[in-house]
Amino acid sequence: MRKILILFLVLLIFNGVVAAKENDTVHLRAGRLKYIGDKIEISKEITIIKGNYTIKAPRGKIYKENNKAVLTDGVFLEADQGDVKSQEMIGLLDKDKYIFKNDVKLFNKADNGERFKLFTSYLEMYGDSNSFQTDQGVRIDYDQKEIKAKKAKYNDKKQTLVLENNVQIKEENGDWIKGSKAIFYLDSKENNFVIEENVEVEMHLTTN
Structure with missing residues (x-):
């Protein structure tokens, strides 16, 4: 009682x-x-x-x-x-x-069926828009990639993940891409993304 x-x-x-x-x-x-x-x-x-x-x-x-x-x-x-x-x-x-x-x-x-894991020390979530963001550094595991950046912002309506400030994307095979900004389109079945500004790429060539 x-x-x-x-x-x-x-x-x-x-x-x-x-x-x-x-x-x-x-x-x-x-x-x-x-x-x-x-x-x-x-x-x-x-x-x-x-x-x-x-x-x-x-x-x-x-x-x-x-x-x-x-x-x-x-x-x-x-x-x-x-x-x-x-x-x-x-x-x-x-x-x-x-x-x-x-x-x-x-x-x-994500809407394309792919899962991603995000690790950070600080995260803000908004119930009215089902979105989240952080500016305290982030690591994300997504589509067999390890992604790092200073800032991350997820828009649920647009199904986009925007990363900014020292973006690093590393593939499982060791290939990597660096840039100032990256946009991942999470509703795309092809796992499309765009990386902009100060872009650097390292690719390992396959030999026959």
Whole structure:
């Protein structure tokens, strides 16, 4: 009975936290809640559901005045554009913006059926557009390529992945391409991409 009452109070409080849009609904489940002023500490199997996002973590805090949730100690997010794992997440709930920090890993499946894995220390995701970006350095495994860059931006509507600043693309056979900017078209069955500005290529020739 006590656990049911606590969960009811969490839902009641959380629905008051988010007031950005009329259709916004946030569902939260947790085993324990501690109310400290306008801060709520939550722990024990936390689950937050908002839109097409389901977020799980061992513990976290909710700041009512800022419409902000901070989850720590291992965060897992499930979404249409990919699953994300990190050590920490800051959710700006009224803006539908989610910031992942420390050992961030994203696993995505593009429209062409190819999967890619993304590794970074910082990632921003946007629930309204199903897009994400980072400017803290990134490594991506995609289509038998290892891709590195300083910046990455994914547009779900256009199905494009734009990489900028010291882009490096390395093939399994050792061939590599370098440039200032690359655009991957993830809805293309041919895995098309374009690389621009200061382009360098090294290819290993096959001999008969």
